[in-house]
Amino acid sequence: MAKQFGERIRELRTKQNLLLRQLASKLDVDTSIISKVERGERQLKKEQIPLLADILKADKTELETLWLADQVMDLIKDEPLADEALKSVTKTIKKTK
Amino acid sequence: MAKQFGERIRELRTKQNLLLRQLASKLDVDTSIISKVERGERQLKKEQIPLLADILKADKTELETLWLADQVMDLIKDEPLADEALKSVTKTIKKTK
DNA sequence: ACTATATTTGCCAATATCTGTCAAGACAAT
DNA sequence: ATTGTCTTGACAGATATTGGCAAATATAGT
Numbered sequence: 001m002a003k004q005f006g007e008r009i010r011e012l013r014t015k016q017n018l019l020l021r022q023l024a025s026k027l028d029v030d031t032s033i034i035s036k037v038e039r040g041e042r043q044l045k046k047e048q049i050p051l052l053a054d055i056l057k058a059d060k061t062e063l064e065t066l067w068l069a070d071q072v073m074d075l076i077k078d079e080p081l082a083d084e085a086l087k088s089v090t091k092t093i094k095k096t097k
Numbered sequence: 098m099a100k101q102f103g104e105r106i107r108e109l110r111t112k113q114n115l116l117l118r119q120l121a122s123k124l125d126v127d128t129s130i131i132s133k134v135e136r137g138e139r140q141l142k143k144e145q146i147p148l149l150a151d152i153l154k155a156d157k158t159e160l161e162t163l164w165l166a167d168q169v170m171d172l173i174k175d176e177p178l179a180d181e182a183l184k185s186v187t188k189t190i191k192k193t194k
Numbered sequence: 195a196c197t198a199t200a201t202t203t204g205c206c207a208a209t210a211t212c213t214g215t216c217a218a219g220a221c222a223a224t
Numbered sequence: 225a226t227t228g229t230c231t232t233g234a235c236a237g238a239t240a241t242t243g244g245c246a247a248a249t250a251t252a253g254t
Contacts, residue, residue: 004185004189019199019200019201020200020201020202021199021200021201029242029243029244030243030244030245031200031201031202032201032202032203032243032244032245033242033243033244035200035201035202035203036202036203039202041202041203042241042242042243043241043242045241045242061178064178065178065181065182065185066185068172068173068176068178068179068182069181069182069183069185069186069189071172071182072169072172072173072182072183072186073186073189073190075165075168075169075172076165076169076186076190079165081158081161081162081165082165082190083190084162084166085162085163085165085166085168085169086166086169086183086186086187086190088101088162088163088166089166089169089170089173089183090183090187092101092166092170093170093173093179093180093183116228116229116230117229117230117231118228118229118230126213126214126215127214127215127216128229128230128231129214129215129216129230129231129232129233130213130214130215132229132230132231132232133231133232136231138231138232139212139213139214140212140213142212142213
């Protein structure tokens with residue numbers, strides 16, 4: 001499982017001296033969910049990120065980018081053809097813009 | 098919806114002079130599924146690709162790569178931060194190898 | 195070692211998403 | 225009008241995701 005996002009969250013949370021339970025409460029989810037998120041065992045829903053960024057006084061865009069990167073990672077991490085597929089996507093995206 | 102994969106399938110199928118119904122039968126699914134796949138409205142299951150490549154006398158790796166690229170595209174196509182996220186993933190992947 | 199608190203883990207129910215089928219409709223060609 | 229191909233939408237069953245709970249495990253202080 002991808003964990004860039006989770007690692008960053010833990011970093012930010014501890015820097016703010018927040019306990020899992022405190023962050024969970026503010027996000028209105030169970031403590032175990034945050035625990036799992038920080039260890040990359042679970043994904044957060046996209047809609048929860050703005051609030052999370054707010055709570056952690058972090059940059060929303062940074063977290064959203066990390067979150068999205070984790071989604072992609074989860075999709076391709078075990079794929080031998082990940083590299084080529086990514087290249088293809090990058091190319092296609094550039095054209096579309 | 099991503100459609101690179103589907104477009105290629107249609108190309109290959111017509112080149113082989115196969116009807117939707119014929120390809121569907123060989124793949125053991127309903128005709129409507131192939132129709133949707135070719136128009137990018139549905140995704141095929143990864144496990145079906147080897148057989149599909151065989152039926153269409155196509156390169157398995159090529160189809161698998163296109164398929165994976167479509168998965169990624171579906172994930173990021175509406176995301177403003179797609180570019181950055183992709184860059185991040187590409188970088189992470191290279192390190193892991 | 196004991197207690198208190200924090201975190202992790204496994205399991206469950208609810209919900210959402212995915213996969214395939216079917217039946218009806220659109221479209222050509224004859 | 226009939227026939228054959230392809231498309232579309234509704235539906236059911238399977239699968240995956242989400243969040244909550246409770247028990248297990250760490251961690252720290254005494």
